[in-house]
């Protein structure tokens with residue numbers, strides 16, 4: 001005979017020690033998922049800081065900082081500490097009690113557990129004198145099984161084992177940013193991270209990524225600075241906004257921008273412009289809205305073409321027939337005659 005769930009049952013269940021949990025604001029989780037999907041398609045790790053509060057001993061994550069201009073590879077990411085610290089400070093300026101709590105990161109391949117390197121990094125954070133308030137780390141790891149995004153929340157604490165840390169998988173409770181809970185927690189009200197980032201950019205001169213790439217010697221690339229500036233200007237002419245330029249692993253440079261309601265990531269190979277950029281597109285009306293998909297380009301590439309030309313062509317290709325495409329190629333050569 002099956003027993004009905006009774007009040008008694010519920011009553012006794014409460015006596016069982018509650019599993020640890022991490023609370024996270026929905027929009028912070030969305031930032032993590034958004035970043036993870038973006039970089040997964042390029043097969044690169046990404047990650048950033050988690051900022052929040054301790055609420056009755058539990059971690060409440062309010063913000064996930066985006067990856068920024070990090071050094072990224074298939075199996076590792078070294079975040080830009082300048083950018084991460086600037087964002088943490090901006091959040092703390094708004095919410096005095098908030099603190100750096102831990103990090104989030106992506107395993108673009110299927111690996112739903114922390115690596116030895118991850119554990120080592122946790123150990124270093126937990127034993128860092130400057131972060132002595134950290135008793136445990138609420139880590140958010142994202143991984144993909146096929147195309148399914150999996151969120152793995154862990155609490156990491158110090159112990160006496162070889163690794164020096166215990167990793168416990170815990171429950172993740174998602175809190176709505178406009179919930180009463182958040183209103184109570186934050187007198188100033190919740191403002192999303194992109195708004196905070198934008199307000200920072202207003203105050204400070206924009207970081208000159210190109211200068212960093214070509215003058216500080218931080219990155220080794222064969223790109224000509226003029227060429228990248230030209231690409232950036234052409235994209236700005238096309239879309240009205242300059243692209244976000246990042247340095248990826250293996251001396252790849254990516255230009256990210258929006259055009260006609262679609263988002264694009266173009267990755268320039270080290271031998272660019274001898275070979276074309278690879279273009280990834282996230283379409284507004286694609287079935288899987290979250291994913292960037294590689295766009296196959298049939299254009300006869302020559303080194304005078306730009307990313308903006310390719311993207312323009314992608315946009316026309318959707319509607320046009322062959323004849324129009326032919327006309328378009330003539331347009332391209334005319335544009336270049338001006339340079």
Ligand SMILES: [Zn+2]
Nearest residue numbers: 107114115118
């Ligand atoms: Zn990892």
